[in-house]
Amino acid sequence: MPHYISVILDDERYSKIKGTPLEEKITYLFGGALRSLIVEVPEEKSEKILKAFDKARIDSRGYIEDIPVAFRRAVFEEIAKAKSLDVIDKVLERLDEIVEAAKKEDEYIPPPEIE
Amino acid sequence: MPLIKTPPPHGGKLVDRVVKKRDIAEKMVAGCPTFELKPTTLPDGTPIRHVYREIMSVCYGFFSPVEGSMVQNELERVLNERRLLSEWIFPYPILFDISEEDYKALDVKEGDRLLLMLKGQPFATIDIEEIYKIDPTDVATRTFGTPEKNPEVVREPFNEKHPGYMIYKMHKPVILAGKYTIVNEPKFKEPFDRFWFPPAKCREVIKNEKKWRTVIAHQTRNVPHVGHEMLMKCAAYTGDIEPCHGILVNAIIGAKRRGDYPDEAILEGHEAVNKYGYIKPERHMVTFTLWDMRYGNPIESLLHGVIRQNMGCTHHMFGRDHAAVGEYYDMYATQILWSKGIPSFGFEAPPNEVDYGLKIIPQNMAEFWYCPICQEIAYSESCGHTDAKQKFSGSFLRGMVAEGVFPPRVVMRPEVYKAIVKWWKVYNYPFVNRKYLDMKNKELEIDLPAMEVPKA
């Protein structure tokens, strides 16, 4: 069974894919309150992800969760570049770089700029 | 059906073992040998328990009728039947454990009073009734059960991945048994101080300030999302001739695991639910209990029943996977316990139907999800659009938070999210990490006033 990674589209990310064929692939959740793109991950590749990040796990819906922010960010970057959801190989090519960036996340994640 | 009233404390009377008069406290501790409390740690040094939290919960009556560290016969009885020597049900061993080396260095015997120091100050005493040894691994195994002995609900043998199992496995082997007494009342730091309602105080607030006749308890160790809020609101429709008057949130505050939300965010997140009117404060209040959660699912639910009955609740909501981690227990183990009992754990009937049992009434609840067809947050036992469900997954939300995405208000209330961000800015991190664990272990939730110990 394949697993999934959900990439949330906030306004900034949405603006980067607006007007592309990806727009049709947006999944609307919670009555349209949340936009996301869902990337399918074949099982042998999700195993690779679980191995690279010790906190990562598959939740009850089959989604890969508790993965580093750096990983999700890379997934979105590749989506925006390729204008396609078929990007997991591209992301895995960058795995070493992502693992490095993720290490810093254990100590610090910048808080959002809200009052 | 007669109207439901506040149940008596478990065991009949609230334990109160806090000496507030300084002169009496000084007399009690004069000339006592002293022992500085230490955290229980994993082999790699990670703190997983601090016995001070148990001493607090005993002395302020949360664990009534337990008055201290259990003698050996009582430990056996708890492990075999979940009963105290006084017959009242109780789920967990409560033990004051020290290492062989500390025991030798201390040179105490039965009949002695030991002064327990915390953060360098006198904190509490233990009047030693009995000294005995345990095999911590055996206590750990029997506390949680095994698939062979408890086939009704235990699915996998407990192991070092289970945090509660590790708490007991890392207990030191020498047990000093006897009553605890707090001799120097700690002061809670902010924001803990405004959520501190020990049972006697909580009962008084429920009766005189809130004027609630019926109160349903909500267990938490999480920042609430809207799924939790709906659970609270809907579970509260139980009651008698009318829904429960009050909802008492009781957070379990203690050793944390990486990836949890900080305690401060949990308390202020729940507070935001009432402060901003999602469940108005006339109906909702937030409190906590100090306890290093054992994740014992049905066993933990018994402790939750004890605590919240002592706090004055009439009802307790239980979800599936209650206080659970991993797949050691059946996901419905708690609900099985409270609907028909678990004989192998000493319950031929639910805990509120056995002699010397609890009086609090269980409310077993299923799940809430967002249904795009109903266009509302739906109850799993009502909504028939199972394929369309959109679950409130805690890890999905953690991912959203870490990415800095402001969650939609149908998922998490903006004011609740702001409570997360407030503490994120304090700790430079939205979740518990090693730095937070080390800080917490050093600082704890309290400060202790200076107190001189007179010579005998």
Ligand SMILES: [Zn+2]
């Ligand atoms: Zn529906």
